[in-house]
Amino acid sequence: MAVIVVVTGTDTGVGKTVTTAALAVRSGPGTVVVKPAQTGTDEPDVRVVARLAGCEVAQFTSLEDPLAPDTAARVRGVGIPPISAHAARVRELARGHGTVIVEGAGGLLVRLDTGGGTLLDLAADLAQDHPVLVYVVTRTGLGALNHTELTVGALRARGLEPAGLVLGAVPQQLGLAERCNRAELPRVTGVPIAAAIPEGAGALAPEDFRKQVKSWWS
Structure with a gap:
């Protein structure tokens, strides 16, 4: 059975996409990366992942404005798929791949559809019949602990x-703050630090990125 990996963040801009690419490299052949909802960017996250990791990617929904997906859909007066549809498509991909990595939009509770469904709802749905690993991407500076x-x-x-x-x-x-939080984050959450990705890693040449991924993982 395929493993489904969910990448969420504590906020937007914390490094989810580069983390997703690093996980795809680490997972190896047979991996597909999914972005259920992409909003307002010149370079979609899946394109960044494909460039850095060289893996198969899929994007379900694209919205023009740089807003939360449900807000972006309401602003334009367009419909977007519900969480149940995203879950069905992820399961379909899982039937033909060893690993499916799902990258969220913004934080865990950002709404991915206009019915209030979130990445948390998607992860909980998928966990009913698949092993699901959730990685939380966070900053290192002030505010990271909370x-x-x-x-x-x-x-x-x-x-x-x-x-x-x-x-x-x-x-x-x-x-x-950055020095202290390396120790404080696992202490206050009870969750180990799995990886530390250096700032600017996304600007590396793909070959260099793939070579360095192993050194970032604990």
């Missing part, structure tokens, strides 16, 4: 134990 605890708490409330935390963009020069 945002990460809230995200982990929301996952646990639905019976989903995070597989690990990922530091999505670790700066070369660490300040006091």
